[in-house]
Structure formats: C-alpha cells, structure tokens
Amino acid sequence: xxxxxxxxxxxxxxxxxxxxxxxxxxxxxxxxxxxxxxxxxxxxxxxxxxxxxxxxxxxxxxxxxxxxxxxxxxxxxxxxxxxxxxxxxxxxxxxxxxxxxxxxxxxxxxxxxxxxxxxxxxxxxxxxxxxxxxxxxxxxxxxxxxxxxxxxxxxxxxxxxxxxxxxxxxxxxxxxxxxxxxxxxxxxxxxxxxxxxxxxxxxxxxxxxxxxxxxxxxxxxxxxxxxxxxxxxxxxxxxxxxxxxxxxxxxxxxxxxxxxxxxxxxxxxxxxxxxxxxxxxxxxxxxxxxxxxxxxxxxxxxxxxxxxxxxxxxxxxxx
Amino acid sequence: xxxxxxxxxxxxxxxxxxxxxxxxxxxxxxxxxxxxxxxxxxxxxxxxxxxxxxxxxxxxxxxxxxxxxxxxxxxxxxxxxxxxxxxxxxxxxxxxxxxxxxxxxxxxxxxxxxxxxxxxxxxxxxxxxxxxxxxxxxxxxxxxxxxxxxxxxxxxxxxxxxxxxxxxxxxxxxxxxxxxxxxxxxxxxxxxxxxxxxxxxxxxxxxxxxxxxxxxxxxxxxxxxxxxxxxxxxxxxxxxxxxxxxxxxxxxxxxxxxxxxxxxxxxxxxxxxxxxxxxxxxxxxxxxxxxxxxxxxxxxxxxxxxxxxxxxxxxxxxxxxxxxxxxxxxxxxxxxxxxxxxx
Numbered sequence: 001x002x003x004x005x006x007x008x009x010x011x012x013x014x015x016x017x018x019x020x021x022x023x024x025x026x027x028x029x030x031x032x033x034x035x036x037x038x039x040x041x042x043x044x045x046x047x048x049x050x051x052x053x054x055x056x057x058x059x060x061x062x063x064x065x066x067x068x069x070x071x072x073x074x075x076x077x078x079x080x081x082x083x084x085x086x087x088x089x090x091x092x093x094x095x096x097x098x099x100x101x102x103x104x105x106x107x108x109x110x111x112x113x114x115x116x117x118x119x120x121x122x123x124x125x126x127x128x129x130x131x132x133x134x135x136x137x138x139x140x141x142x143x144x145x146x147x148x149x150x151x152x153x154x155x156x157x158x159x160x161x162x163x164x165x166x167x168x169x170x171x172x173x174x175x176x177x178x179x180x181x182x183x184x185x186x187x188x189x190x191x192x193x194x195x196x197x198x199x200x201x202x203x204x205x206x207x208x209x210x211x212x213x214x215x216x217x218x219x220x221x222x223x224x225x226x227x228x229x230x231x232x233x234x235x236x237x238x239x240x241x242x243x244x245x246x247x248x249x250x251x252x253x254x255x256x257x258x259x260x261x262x263x264x265x266x267x268x269x270x271x272x273x274x275x276x277x278x279x280x281x282x283x284x285x286x287x288x289x290x291x292x293x294x295x296x297x298x299x300x301x302x303x304x305x306x307x308x309x310x311x312x313x314x315x316x317x318x319x
Numbered sequence: 320x321x322x323x324x325x326x327x328x329x330x331x332x333x334x335x336x337x338x339x340x341x342x343x344x345x346x347x348x349x350x351x352x353x354x355x356x357x358x359x360x361x362x363x364x365x366x367x368x369x370x371x372x373x374x375x376x377x378x379x380x381x382x383x384x385x386x387x388x389x390x391x392x393x394x395x396x397x398x399x400x401x402x403x404x405x406x407x408x409x410x411x412x413x414x415x416x417x418x419x420x421x422x423x424x425x426x427x428x429x430x431x432x433x434x435x436x437x438x439x440x441x442x443x444x445x446x447x448x449x450x451x452x453x454x455x456x457x458x459x460x461x462x463x464x465x466x467x468x469x470x471x472x473x474x475x476x477x478x479x480x481x482x483x484x485x486x487x488x489x490x491x492x493x494x495x496x497x498x499x500x501x502x503x504x505x506x507x508x509x510x511x512x513x514x515x516x517x518x519x520x521x522x523x524x525x526x527x528x529x530x531x532x533x534x535x536x537x538x539x540x541x542x543x544x545x546x547x548x549x550x551x552x553x554x555x556x557x558x559x560x561x562x563x564x565x566x567x568x569x570x571x572x573x574x575x576x577x578x579x580x581x582x583x584x585x586x587x588x589x590x591x592x593x594x595x596x597x598x599x600x601x602x603x604x605x606x607x608x609x610x611x612x613x614x615x616x617x618x619x620x621x622x623x624x625x626x627x628x629x630x631x632x633x634x635x636x637x638x639x640x641x642x643x644x645x646x647x648x649x650x651x652x653x654x655x656x657x658x659x660x661x662x
Binding site for chain 2: 029051069072093133147158191195198205216222223227234236237240251252255259260266284293295299
C-alpha cells in the first residue's frame with residue numbers, strides 16, 4: 001500500500017511538472033515571431049528563434065508569421081485615361097515587420113490581408129485610371145517587330161511614347177500602397193505584381209473583330225503581291241523574248257547580207273576580166289533556160305545561124 | 320515537406336511481464352521500453368534525393384545530406400525537402416496524364432485567365448508555358464517565403480504578361496519566342512532571388528502560343544495567302560524558264576541558218592566563177608571558133624524545143640497580120656523573142 005501511494009504521488013508530481021514546464025517554456029520557431037501578452041496586454045515581442053520562458057497561466061503567447069506572406073487580390077474593372085475598360089488583377093507579397101504593432105492594430109493575419117485588399121486595390125485603381133492603356137500594357141519603348149512591313153508601318157503610326165511602362169507603374173502602385181503601412185500596422189510590402197491586365201469580357205468580341213480584319217487585310221495584300229510579281233515576271237519574259245528574237249533576226253540578216261556582198265565581189269572579180277564574153281555566155285545560158293516547148297520563135301534570116309541557109313559560099317551572102 | 324520521422328511500433332519485452340511479483344523487473348522493463356521507443360524516434364533517414372534542415376528549439380542548426388541522422392526528440396525538429404527533384408509548373412494547361420502520349424487539358428476552369436494575355440499592340444494571344452525549377456537552398460526555401468510555389472506561379476504570370484505586353488502579336492506567335500523564354504526566365508529568377516525563396520528556375524518553355532480560337536481562321540488565312548502568293552510566283556517563274564530557253568534556241572537556229580546560207584552562197588559564187596574562168600582560159604586560145612561553136616551548140620539545143628519557128632526576111636516588114644498569133648498566145652506564158660542573133 002505504501003508503495004502504491006508513492007507511485008501515485010510520483011505520477012501526480014510528474015504531471016504537475018509537465019504542466020508547469022509547458023506553461024512556462026515556449027519555443028519560437030525560425031519561421032515565427034511572437035508577442036507575449038499578460039491579461040491581453042502585450043508585454044514582450046520575440047523575433048529571434050529559441051527556447052523562452054514566461055509566467056505560466058498569466059502570460060500568453062501570440063504567434064505570427066515571420067516569413068513573407070502572399071496576398072491575392074480580386075480582379076477589378078478599371079477605366080483607363082483613354083476610356084478603355086480593362087480588368088486588372090494584382091498579387092502581392094508582404095510581411096509582418098513589427099509584431100507588436102501588428103498585434104495591437106490588427107490582431108490577426110487575416111485582418112492584415114483585409115487592410116491590403118483596400119489599400120492595394122485603391123492604389124491600383126488610382127494609378128491605372130490615370131494612364132493610357134498602352135502605358136500599362138507596354139513596359140518599355142522597344143520597337144515592335146513584325147513579319148510584314150505593312151504591319152510594322154501601321155503600328156508605327158499607332159505607336160505612343162511610353163513614359164513609364166508597366167514595371168514602373170507596378171512600383172508606383174507599391175510605393176503608394178506602402179504609405180503608412182509600417183507606422184500604422186507594422187506591415188511591409190515586399191512586392192506588388194500586376195498579374196494580369198485584360199479587356200473586360202464585353203469588349204473582347206470587338207477586339208477579335210479588329211484582329212480578324214487586320215489579318216484578312218494582310219492576307220489580301222499577300223495575294224495581290226503575288227499577282228503583281230507574276231505580272232512583272234510575265235512582262236520581263238515578253239521583253240526578253242523580243243530582245244532574243246530581234247537579236248537573232250539582226251544577226252541572221254547581217255550574215256546573209258555579208259554573204260551576198262561577198263558573192264557579188266567574187267563574181268565581179270571573175271567577170272570583169274572579160275565582160276563581153278561573160279554576157280555572151282550568160283545570154284546563151286538564158287536561152288537554154290527560157291525556151292521550152294510552148295515558145296514561138298520569130299527570127300530574121302539575117303542571123304548568124306541562118307547564114308548558110310541561103311548560101312554556103314565562104315562569102316557572106318549579104319556582102 | 321514531410322517530417323523525417325521514422326517510427327516503429329514499440330516492442331514489448333515479454334521478460335518484464337513474466338515476473339510481475341518482482342518489482343525490479345517492472346522498472347527495468349519500463350526503462351527498456353522507453354529506451355527503445357526513444358531511440359526509434361531519435362533516428363531519421365534522409366533519402367538520396369533529399370536534404371534535411373535540423374532545428375533545435377526552433378533555431379536553425381544545420382542542413383544535412385542523405386543518410387541516417389540522429390535527433391533528440393522534442394528538442395530537435397527536422398524539415399526534409401527534395402533538393403534534387405525538378406519541379407514542374409504548368410500555366411494555361413494541365414497535363415492530364417503523362418507518358419508516351421501525354422494528354423493535355425487546355426479547358427480546365429480558369430484556363431483562359433491563365434493563358435489569355437494582351438500583346439503590345441493590344442491584340443490577344445493565348446500563351447501556354449511550363450516552368451521547371453529546383454530547390455537550391457533548403458534553408459531559404461523553408462524560412463523566407465510561406466508559399467514558395469504560389470509565389471512562383473503568380474510571379475511567372477506577371478512576368479510573362481509584362482514581357483508579352485512589350486511585344487507585337489507577330490513576335491509572340493512566331494519570331495520572338497526564344498527571346499521571350501529567355502527574358503521571362505531571367506526576370507522570374509531575379510524576382511524570386513529578391514524574395515530569397517531558395518529556388519532556381521531551370522527552364523521556361525513556351526509550349527504553345529496561339530491566337531484566340533475566334534480569330535484563328537483569320538490567322539490561317541494569312542498563311543494560306545502566303546502559300547497562294549508563292550505558288551503564283553513559282554508558276555510564273557516556271558513559265559519564264561520554259562519560254563526563254565526555247566527562244567534562245569530559236570535565235571541560235573536562225574543565226575546558224577544564215578551562216579549556212581553564207582557558206583553556200585560563197586561556195587556557189589566560187590564554183591560559178593571558177594567554171595567561168597576555166598572556160599575563159601580555153602576561149603582565149605581560140606576565140607572565134609569557140610565563140611561560134613558555143614553559139615551554134617546553143618541554137619541547136621534550143622531551136623528543136625520551140626513549138627514554132629518563123630523565119631522572116633529582113634525586107635518583109637509586116638507579117639504579123641498573117642499570123643494568128645493572138646489565139647495562140649492567149650493565156651499562155653509563151654515568150655516572144657526577137658533576136659538579132661549573136662554577133
């Protein structure tokens with residue numbers, strides 16, 4: 001019995017010790033920071049990790065996130081300065097840098113998110129509505145590159161000078177939203193990201209119509225470009241054809257003319273020695289060629305051929 | 320982020336229960352059980368692709384690699400992460416099943432919100448991309464940003480839209496894709512480094528960039544027009560290549576024919592004149608006889624051929640009325656020759 005009693009006492013003592021230790025010792029993780037409160041009033045903050053003690057039962061520990069926390073905003077419809085209706089969605093990273101202030105001002109993380117809902121969304125609205133749409137969509141003044149010259153020229157006309165661009169506007173939103181965040185709530189914005197900017201869904205069909213007509217215009221241009229080039233090729237073929245043919249004609253005529261001239265020269269060289277004999281021979285040849293069986297020949301008797309027809313004497317019959 | 324505990328069920332030491340009368344054994348038994356349980360909670364293994372961060376009372380002590388490690392229960396906390404693994408994040412689509420033939424889902428709820436974006440010329444494009452990343456520093460990964468994966472997802476959407484927003488629709492759809500991948504990779508990397516979140520981007524890959532469904536047809540029409548243009552031009556070039564060589568051939572032919580004519584003409588002339596000169600040579604030797612002979616031979620040859628021959632005395636001046644020449648000559652090509660004869 002005595003021993004049983006001792007065991008019970010020991011167990012009670014151990015439990016009491018555990019409860020006491022639990023109540024007086026606490027661990028602060030590297031990922032957390034804490035505020036110690038006494039009857040709800042903050043007495044101490046701990047931001048360094050380790051094992052710490054407090055008065056059990058009287059003091060309480062409030063844990064807060066030490067790491068960077070994400071904030072996800074709702075999409076909001078905003079009218080830009082050039083009256084384009086767009087939908088903007090932002091996302092941010094923030095952290096609690098002063099747990100005591102955060103605890104006293106807000107008490108819990110979700111309230112911090114609520115503060116950002118208001119602050120960031122109003123900064124986004126203020127800044128986006130103060131600029132033209134392109135200023136928010138574009139980031140720099142970099143020249144847009146196109147696959148066709150026509151589009152590039154068309155875009156050059158529409159181009160506007162980008163004063164700031166999306167990157168800088170996002171920074172401006174962050175600066176505007178950060179105002180007083182630390183002093184009032186012990187919070188700090190790490191980054192604000194414009195996750196997306198889009199036309200509101202009611203405008204999108206019109207945008208698609210514009211894209212379609214733009215593309216069809218290019219398509220037509222390509223086709224007519226083809227026709228133009230075709231005509232050019234056909235024209236140059238015709239020109240080339242005329243050139244080739246006339247060159248051939250010219251050369252052939254030259255060669256033939258030269259041939260005739262040479263022939264004339266050769267004949268003249270030979271015949272000029274005895275022109276009379278040549279004409280005699282040629283005339284005889286002509287007779288041979290021109291007389292045929294339909295020829296009626298009327299001759300005087302005086303001709304050489306008929307010299308012996310009336311007389312055979314050696315003397316000329318005439319004389 | 321699973322805890323690295325390796326827990327075994329506590330083993331019962333039968334010896335200690337066998338002798339309940341001996342209180343010494345009871346305490347010994349309890350002691351042994353406690354020891355076994357204690358040790359089983361004191362060791363943990365880190366797998367080959369993992370590392371582990373060890374905390375003591377919430378404070379960072381060290382990062383250990385693969386192997387069996389010791390920890391004191393309650394006092395030490397262990398956070399294990401897969402540092403060698405490549406993580407995959409998909410935007411604008413989801414892989415439904417991967418394997419030899421992967422299937423992708425482009426129509427999950429919210430797909431448009433992820434993929435639809437404005438280009439610098441205020442056109443719309445649907446962009447689908449993949450980001451692969453690795454945990455580089457496990458300590459930073461666990462301690463600095465609460466939801467690293469979410470941060471990566473959001474930042475990568477923001478950066479992709481910013482880069483696409485500074486490019487033309489043509490660049491986004493075709494020519495500028497590698498440049499976009501590179502720029503996005505660098506910018507996401509810079510941002511994540513500034514958050515100190517301990518991961519590094521391995522790859523940013525554009526999986527597909529398309530015009531929105533509603534305007535796809537118009538974009539295809541452009542491609543078709545390019546093909547039509549090329550075909551028209553090719554046809555014309557083909558015609559050109561057919562016609563011009565033929566014309567050149569024809570030209571050569573005409574010139575060659577002329578040259579042929581030239582050769583023939585000269586040869587003929589030389590032949591004719593050579594023949595004449597040969598005759599002349601002989602003629603010179605006996606001019607009168609030869610001349611006479613040539614004349615008579617010719618006459619002898621031509622006179623028999625003639626249909627009619629009229630011989631008229633010089634004194635007879637008008638014989639024509641007597642001859643019925645008209646009817647004879649009518650419609651015929653007959654030649655009426657009057658000759659004085661050869662001298």
